[in-house]
Amino acid sequence: MSEFKIRFRGIRGSYPVANEKFLKYGGNTACVEINIDGRIIILDSGTGLISLGDELMQNYINSGTTLSNRTPVNVSILLSHIHQDHISGIPFFAPLHVASTRVNLFGNPTNNSTLEDEISESLFNKTFPLNSSDISADVVCYDINETNIIIIKKDNTAILTNICELSNIKHNDEDIIISCYKSYAHPKHGVMIYRIEYKGKSLVYATDKESYIGGDVKLAKFARNCNCLIHDSQYTTEDYQSIYSPKQGFGHSTFEMARDVKKQTNAEKLVFYHYDPSYDDDKLDQIAEDIAEENLIFAKEGLEIIL
Numbered sequence: 001m002s003e004f005k006i007r008f009r010g011i012r013g014s015y016p017v018a019n020e021k022f023l024k025y026g027g028n029t030a031c032v033e034i035n036i037d038g039r040i041i042i043l044d045s046g047t048g049l050i051s052l053g054d055e056l057m058q059n060y061i062n063s064g065t066t067l068s069n070r071t072p073v074n075v076s077i078l079l080s081h082i083h084q085d086h087i088s089g090i091p092f093f094a095p096l097h098v099a100s101t102r103v104n105l106f107g108n109p110t111n112n113s114t115l116e117d118e119i120s121e122s123l124f125n126k127t128f129p130l131n132s133s134d135i136s137a138d139v140v141c142y143d144i145n146e147t148n149i150i151i152i153k154k155d156n157t158a159i160l161t162n163i164c165e166l167s168n169i170k171h172n173d174e175d176i177i178i179s180c181y182k183s184y185a186h187p188k189h190g191v192m193i194y195r196i197e198y199k200g201k202s203l204v205y206a207t208d209k210e211s212y213i214g215g216d217v218k219l220a221k222f223a224r225n226c227n228c229l230i231h232d233s234q235y236t237t238e239d240y241q242s243i244y245s246p247k248q249g250f251g252h253s254t255f256e257m258a259r260d261v262k263k264q265t266n267a268e269k270l271v272f273y274h275y276d277p278s279y280d281d282d283k284l285d286q287i288a289e290d291i292a293e294e295n296l297i298f299a300k301e302g303l304e305i306i307l
């Protein structure tokens with residue numbers, strides 16, 4: 001039987017927190033691991049990526065006794081955007097420093113740049129002991145836009161195509177199909193929303209996106225009838241509307257906005273995600289109690305959902 005497993009590695013927005021009051025939900029920034037019949041797709045690469053890297057590294061070491069007979073790490077990473085809380089785990093992703101590793105890195109570069117240049121400059125050349133050219137792994141960066149479709153084949157090879165050419169590509173039901181669209185409801189350069197489909201199951205990842213009261217028609221269309229919607233829920237409505245420090249225009253949603261999108265899309269499950277780093281376990285427990293409803297799930301580090 002096929003498996004579509006989601007595991008939350010980092011659920012925090014903005015910056016990581018390390019404090020005893022944050023142990024229940026976790027303090028690492030955005031990273032979700034998807035394991036589809038052994039193929040690993042990673043949504044964002046905040047500090048949550050580091051524990052996944054350590055686990056993959058251990059599996060790699062245990063898979064054989066020599067460099068030549070071990071099974072290399074081979075993953076695809078989909079970046080929503082390149083704000084720090086979505087990329088800062090990359091330099092510390094242990095398999096990156098092993099020559100046999102293959103990483104397919106997908107993202108939408110900002111104006112007049114490439115994803116490779118942006119990652120190299122912001123994470124390595126100026127801010128890390130290693131230059132990007134010193135990285136051992138085979139990292140292939142793909143600049144994507146909303147016309148693109150990504151296909152992950154059974155042998156883990158990634159094919160980048162677009163909506164018009166999709167019908168010309170031979171594919172079968174073992175393929176994982178990933179579509180995307182760009183939302184501009186996040187400063188400064190917008191954010192990519194992803195939909196991952198496999199054998200009739202689907203997951204939509206919509207983080208760092210400000211929604212509207214009542215929902216979001218474009219997202220609702222894109223996410224229609226998905227099995228699981230992971231949606232930005234950075235603020236309570238009270239904090240969003242605070243007269244002292246209003247959050248409108250910050251590019252994040254409230255728990256209620258996320259719930260409205262779920263209703264509008266007819267999503268089976270909604271996972272609240274990307275909490276404000278000031279929201280400790282007590283505050284999140286209180287929000288969860290107030291909003292309790294079937295199929296509303298609060299992301300926590302280590303939480304697994306099987307579709």
Ligand SMILES: [Zn+2]
Nearest residue numbers: 013014085208
């Ligand atoms: Zn973020």
Ligand SMILES: [Zn+2]
Nearest residue numbers: 081083186208
């Ligand atoms: Zn952001």
